[in-house]
Amino acid sequence: MAHPITPLSPPLKDELDIVIPTIRNLDFLEMWRPFLQPYHLIIVQDGDPAKVIKVPDGFDYELYNRNDVNRVLGPKASCISFKDSACRCFGFLVSKKKYIFTIDDDCFVAKDPSGKEINALAQHIQNLLTPSTPLFFNTLYDPYREGADFVRGYPFSLREGVSTAISHGLWLNIPDYDAPTQLVKPRERNTRYVDAVMTIPKGTLFPMCGMNLAFDRELIGPAMYFGLMGDGQPIGRYDDMWAGWCAKVICDHLNLGVKTGLPYIWHSKASNPFVNLKKEYKGIYWQEEIIPFFQSIVLSKECTTVQECYVELSKNVKEKLGSVDPYFQKLGDAMVTWIEAWEELNPPKEASAAAEPKSVKKEEPSPKSK
Amino acid sequence: MSQANIMDNEVDIVIGALHSDLTTFMNEWRPVFSRFHLIIVKDPDLSGEIQIPEGFNVDVYTRSDIDRVVGSSTSVLFSGYSCRYFGYLMSRKKYVISIDDDCIPAKDNEGSLVDIVAQHITNLTTPATPFFFNTLYDPYRKGADFVRGYPFSLREGVTCALSCGLWLNLADYDAPTQALKPELRNSRYVDAVLTVPVRAMLPLSGINIAFDRELVGPALIPALKLAGEGKFRWETMEDIWSGMCVKVISDHMGLGVKSGLPYVWRNERGNAIESLKKEWEGVKLMEEVVPFFQAVRLPQSAVTAEDCVVELAKTVKEQLGQSYPMFVRAAEAMVEWIKVWKAVRSG
Numbered sequence A: 001m002a003h004p005i006t007p008l009s010p011p012l013k014d015e016l017d018i019v020i021p022t023i024r025n026l027d028f029l030e031m032w033r034p035f036l037q038p039y040h041l042i043i044v045q046d047g048d049p050a051k052v053i054k055v056p057d058g059f060d061y062e063l064y065n066r067n068d069v070n071r072v073l074g075p076k077a078s079c080i081s082f083k084d085s086a087c088r089c090f091g092f093l094v095s096k097k098k099y100i101f102t103i104d105d106d107c108f109v110a111k112d113p114s115g116k117e118i119n120a121l122a123q124h125i126q127n128l129l130t131p132s133t134p135l136f137f138n139t140l141y142d143p144y145r146e147g148a149d150f151v152r153g154y155p156f157s158l159r160e161g162v163s164t165a166i167s168h169g170l171w172l173n174i175p176d177y178d179a180p181t182q183l184v185k186p187r188e189r190n191t192r193y194v195d196a197v198m199t200i201p202k203g204t205l206f207p208m209c210g211m212n213l214a215f216d217r218e219l220i221g222p223a224m225y226f227g228l229m230g231d232g233q234p235i236g237r238y239d240d241m242w243a244g245w246c247a248k249v250i251c252d253h254l255n256l257g258v259k260t261g262l263p264y265i266w267h268s269k270a271s272n273p274f275v276n277l278k279k280e281y282k283g284i285y286w287q288e289e290i291i292p293f294f295q296s297i298v299l300s301k302e303c304t305t306v307q308e309c310y311v312e313l314s315k316n317v318k319e320k321l322g323s324v325d326p327y328f329q330k331l332g333d334a335m336v337t338w339i340e341a342w343e344e345l346n347p348p349k350e351a352s353a354a355a356e357p358k359s360v361k362k363e364e365p366s367p368k369s370k
Numbered sequence B: 001m002s003q004a005n006i007m008d009n010e011v012d013i014v015i016g017a018l019h020s021d022l023t024t025f026m027n028e029w030r031p032v033f034s035r036f037h038l039i040i041v042k043d044p045d046l047s048g049e050i051q052i053p054e055g056f057n058v059d060v061y062t063r064s065d066i067d068r069v070v071g072s073s074t075s076v077l078f079s080g081y082s083c084r085y086f087g088y089l090m091s092r093k094k095y096v097i098s099i100d101d102d103c104i105p106a107k108d109n110e111g112s113l114v115d116i117v118a119q120h121i122t123n124l125t126t127p128a129t130p131f132f133f134n135t136l137y138d139p140y141r142k143g144a145d146f147v148r149g150y151p152f153s154l155r156e157g158v159t160c161a162l163s164c165g166l167w168l169n170l171a172d173y174d175a176p177t178q179a180l181k182p183e184l185r186n187s188r189y190v191d192a193v194l195t196v197p198v199r200a201m202l203p204l205s206g207i208n209i210a211f212d213r214e215l216v217g218p219a220l221i222p223a224l225k226l227a228g229e230g231k232f233r234w235e236t237m238e239d240i241w242s243g244m245c246v247k248v249i250s251d252h253m254g255l256g257v258k259s260g261l262p263y264v265w266r267n268e269r270g271n272a273i274e275s276l277k278k279e280w281e282g283v284k285l286m287e288e289v290v291p292f293f294q295a296v297r298l299p300q301s302a303v304t305a306e307d308c309v310v311e312l313a314k315t316v317k318e319q320l321g322q323s324y325p326m327f328v329r330a331a332e333a334m335v336e337w338i339k340v341w342k343a344v345r346s347g
Helices: A029-036 A066-079 A085-094 A120-129 A179-184 A217-223 A239-254 A273-296 A306-321 A327-345 B003-008 B023-033 B063-070 B080-090 B116-125 B175-180 B213-219 B238-253 B272-277 B281-295 B305-322 B325-346
Strands: A016-022 A040-045 A060-064 A099-103 A107-109 A164-173 A197-199 A212-216 A257-267 B011-017 B037-042 B057-061 B095-100 B103-105 B160-169 B193-195 B208-212 B256-266
Touching: A016 A085, A016 A120, A029 A107, A029 A120, A040 A085, A060 A066, A060 A085, A066 A085, A066 A327, A085 A099, A085 A239, A085 A327, A099 A120, A099 A217, A120 A164, A120 A212, A120 A257, A164 A217, A164 A239, A179 A273, A212 A217, A212 A257, A217 A239, A217 A306, A217 A327, A239 A257, A239 A273, A239 A306, A273 A306, A306 A327, B011 B080, B011 B116, B023 B103, B023 B116, B037 B080, B057 B080, B063 B080, B063 B325, B080 B095, B080 B238, B080 B325, B095 B116, B095 B213, B116 B160, B116 B208, B116 B256, B160 B213, B160 B238, B175 B272, B208 B213, B208 B256, B213 B238, B213 B305, B213 B325, B238 B256, B238 B281, B238 B305, B281 B305, B281 B325, B305 B325
Parallel strands: A016 A040, A016 A099, A040 A060, A164 A257, B011 B037, B011 B095, B037 B057, B160 B256
Antiparallel strands: A099 A212, A107 A257, A164 A212, A197 A257, B095 B208, B103 B256, B160 B208, B193 B256
């Protein structure tokens, strides 16, 4: 096979946005430069809008602080969390690209067992561009990976797979544990590099971590709402979980796939377990009701788009989880607000010529470089 | 008392011998197997004496034993790769580990010999987590745990009934795949064990498995025989069928199935293209079988593995049997198997 003599353009360079929520700084991007510089960044600045977040030189970006969120969404801004990384989903809303990669600002480049630096984005892209296999488990994991295939007994009619909507990556070093586990095992580090990507079977839920995540915005974007967390809310650290449960139920309904496994990033900061416990506390109890809710929900056949599925889901949330806590009534409403905002900022392609979206111009409010 | 001592007399290693000379095979596995009791069942269609080296605690069963125990009309259940099921029948131990006779120990990423017995036993004696996927895989492994967002009420897990291992070198691919990619070898050692979620189906490969015989022994069934079934893994579906049954039954009984470690090293044998030439019902068969297993539900009244097999056999006959006589035979074999299982247990 001939090899190209000039390097190929970074894959999906003009079709992918990188969304980064931050409250501190973006120094971590320096380490990612070789892999991420070709791509456009959407920075969502949480916390004090007066603070100036410096973006390393050479990156092409747009930055939104709380004032921008309010300006863009008006009253609908109520659905975007404040003082919680859940605010990242605002970046998903305003992106105009097909794919999103989102990463936390304490996540660095990891090395594989051979010592080679891992291009996490390239792996996510590979995951998203190859099919998923949710209807039958392949014991050799992702059959589309080089060096693997479907095993004996795997039905041929299922070997085409389905489109992959979400690629969920993992973390070396500080694992994504909840507060109780962190308190019990403060020294535990994830040192095990599991060289696999796999599809999460249909009908199975999982805890989706937002630290190292990529998805096809056109396939599943409207379901990637990270809920009401943080300031003024009774709960925190369940934003990505909530999005993951909603998104998985909808993916299962629409016959889309979710992959988990590679790529790994290096997670450097362990957040304070006592602070985490306070945030998660209610979630730990509520989860016991929430999980059976998601496990048993059946979306009606009439729901054929993500938005329709999501709105139906929100009705069910209010109806069935409303009795657990009034928070779920608020959350259900916020889910609807989110969809309204999504529709407004992402009108159907035929209407986009006529529509006058309130979306911010890329030159405002912070200067772009490059 | 170490865990190893407890385990030794609770484990049987069952080998279906499709070759008569097992000298090399047994010598390769000596470091791992010599502590345990072995059951070797000779394929009734194989001629010649079984050759095994000294130094093993082993019972060998041949055609005459099979005929004696189950009767010559039923002994047809145990031909070819299915001869191992006779070993399951004869075992009196809690845990059975079974591998094909063309595998040798693999090496892990550090270069150490993989002790498949230790790993399978660990898999079977730690809980499985079929109701919710843990993204760090088996949470009971050293250095791992449940991740944030994993419901606490599900962290106790359920008993693991079946442990499905994997293969380096010659993976368990079907004939078309291996014929299309003759150079394809599995060199990727994936350092994970994970629970296959409830209601998710998987293709069980008999090449390297272990199970809790007391819990699900009856559910591993020598029932499905392809008309053209041969003496190569590419030409059989006995384990695939068995696996679909045992997964449905495990799901029904609230038991778990794990997949992943341990690996064995599988050697070259046969020719994929040659196997392709045989009439290949297996492929067509899976297309029928999958929707059936996806939808089948066992009644609440079926509480033991035996009950479950009998109920499943009824449904197989009623539904799948409509289109294919092969499934009628399979259903009858399932019922026959349970009769034999019960008879041997009570005798």
